[in-house]
Amino acid sequence: MGHVFKPSTIPTVDEYVSGLSALGSRINELQLRLLQEQYYAPNRTVTATQLAELIGIESGRGMVNLLYGRLGRLFCEATGFEPSQREIGTHRWWSVWSSGYEERNPYRFFWEMHPEVAEALEALGWVTPERSSSVTFPDEVDETTVFREGAVCKVSVNAYERSPQARQRCIAYYGTSCFACGFNFGQVFGELGEGFIHVHHLCPISEIAEEYEVDPVKDLRPVCPNCHAMIHRRSPPLSIEELQILLSSSKVQPPPNNSGAAD
Template sequence: MATELTILQWTEILLDENVTKDLDIAIFQGLYSFDGQKAPASQIGLLLGYTGKNTSSPLNLEIGRYAKRIAEHYEINFTERSTRKFKYWDLFFNGWDEEPFFIWQLRPELKEALEETGLTGEEQYPEEIPIDEQTTLTEGLKRTILVNTYERNPKARQKCIEHWKPVCYVCEFDFEKKYGDLGKGFIHVHHLVPVSDIGRTYQVDPINDLRPVCPNCHAMLHKTNPPFKIEELKIKIKHL
């Protein structure tokens, strides 16, 4: 029996609505949106709107159901735990502990199948500096871009903007009011926690850690290292 699925098999599975549900695609898209397609499992649960102490629990339940649905069509030898239970997530992800989190990373074959089927959910934000330009930047600017890996994450952005609305948290500029439909929903997202304070593994809370800001205020927040606090920039604006 096979222990891994091929790209072709994953493509068939992803396109089979009887096997792959919307939640399964949402889990994969959430993970794909992170650099290296890896993140704490609980982070993906948080981005999908789950709350509580363990936001990965609903995902683990669904992944188990999903693996069993796949096993009805493909012969799979699931990895057995010492407790004689199976690691169902092992079919989809590489996984390891980085205290206090458990990290998931999309398996390469699944990643390629998502790309081939156009199901990555990836979005581009041309107004922001691409992450892959990190190596050409100075050390100070690299720190800004590392913060932007969360700021640019489409799932985190969506949650942040849904909560705070697409209005600048600093100067209250509203692109839709100024530009009409052209500006509807347009905004940058700023990370409140300086990158120097972020550990090796970090879980972002889109509502508590991120704020919508206009491009001008975003640039001004990052004029210093560490960045200005939002309240500091608000005070500067008021005294002009």
Template sequence: MIPQNIVKQNILDAIAVIHKEGVPKERESTKYHLWYNGGLYPPKYVISVANRFANGHALSRDRFNGGAETNNFLKRLGFEVIEETLATKNEMQMSEEQTFRVGEYYSRNDIYQKLNVPKAKQKGHWNTGYTQYEKDSFIFANVGTAGRTGHDHPNRFDGNDLIWYGRNKSTLTQSSIQSLINPEGRTYIFAREDSNDPKFLFLGNGRAKDYFDESPVKIIWSFDNETENHPEILAEEVNELEIYTEGSVKKVSVNVYERNPIARKKCIEHYGLGCQVCGFNFVNIYGIIGENFIHVHHLKPLHEISEKYEIDPVEDLRPICPNCHAMLHKRKPAYSIEELKRIIKDKVTDTPH
């Protein structure tokens, strides 16, 4: 039986230990996984380790049952437990093959460690905005803030794309720029909004969608790598390149403030991944393929926004499922979240049983 004095903080402490030390092979889970902050952990082993913090010793696995007992205990504490299917197994394998996870934070030191960069090859060009290591390129973009060296380029997000500028006096003919436009390997792109923050948000593997013969060089980066999870990209846009190739034109009207991945990340960190209207959570229903998926709704009407407007992810954005997002915009000006909640409540009340 699971000791009832194990609390949420004990579980979090256990996750931190397991994240650092790994999972013994004999304690790996074959069916269920505790999902937390982009990681998957064996539920029963988590509780065993959590008991160290609650009661001073690891809980023997024969003292309690896996499955329903373990999963329900974790769910009562507010954690998400997902069942492994063939689809989730393939997704997990794909996730493990990726060096960096879209939407996660990394410092340069984290990157050195993940890539096993020798100390002699650290720092230096890594601190100048972009560099190459082996065949891969790495971009560290400051968005809406001046760089540490005083350069203040107007890097910004435009829909799903990043408008990015190279170093001062950079040109298209430079080998460092050519290696970005025509890479041998991958182009890993990281961004932050505060130049004093050592952590960057990983945006994904970028593709030079367009570039301009200016100085500094201007490149438009798109993120359409099919092996990456980009929840900010709507399903109807996934095959956008095919649509243009076939000669048809499809325009998806997008509120640019809802696409800023840094603002989106901060919004979700504050409110969670549940829809703020109906409570729907994708990972609870779809498992790992629903990981980190939710739309983000911008509360302020665009006509009220001035040129100097700076988005506040907590005040201005809310996580909303696609259904509720569509219903919010069924009217101009959009319905408020409170109005839509009342509509749903009234509908449920009026429905005969």
């Protein structure tokens, strides 16, 4: 093992919780997934290349380094925390989240998540100690909260940010049964499938191509991956009503929908 770097000061769990909460919608979906995938990695240790592969960032470790460091900088700006500096005076923004060490032959640089970060992610509900099929997002959202979505993040193509809070709010209202066909993963697969569902934007944000206010109840619907895939088999996408007509004309009869309160 080559050089090992551990920052001299690390925020407390409470400071991480407070800082991450303060960032709110400034954390984009890819940055959130970076922390989640690292949390679930063996020993919470990964390289930037491994994270790129896990998340599907085709432009590789360069983009991961940028997103990971930018998130560290956002945290420092929100909290006033001063990260470690190199001898030349530049900041190690990544050290907000991890210690680092290098291996040679072949050369690889690893990030090892600070235990305080892992505990903060658990406290926020952004991860679960026992990994499940779906990611748990924050759900303590005020009724009057305005969710904003659609800010473009350049990866290898334009990927539009999605609010995890809006996703959770949609699920809290409609439940985890597919709005189109009624399928419920928890009922079929038990604990393994509990809580797993996709969330579909009735108006694709890729068509809007700008930031907009999303109403989790009016603009989003929970759908199973099969129905979600079929909805997007056409451009413009099928409406849920059109998909239900296709389902009703086939041999598969969807269970009745509960379009009101959650399960």
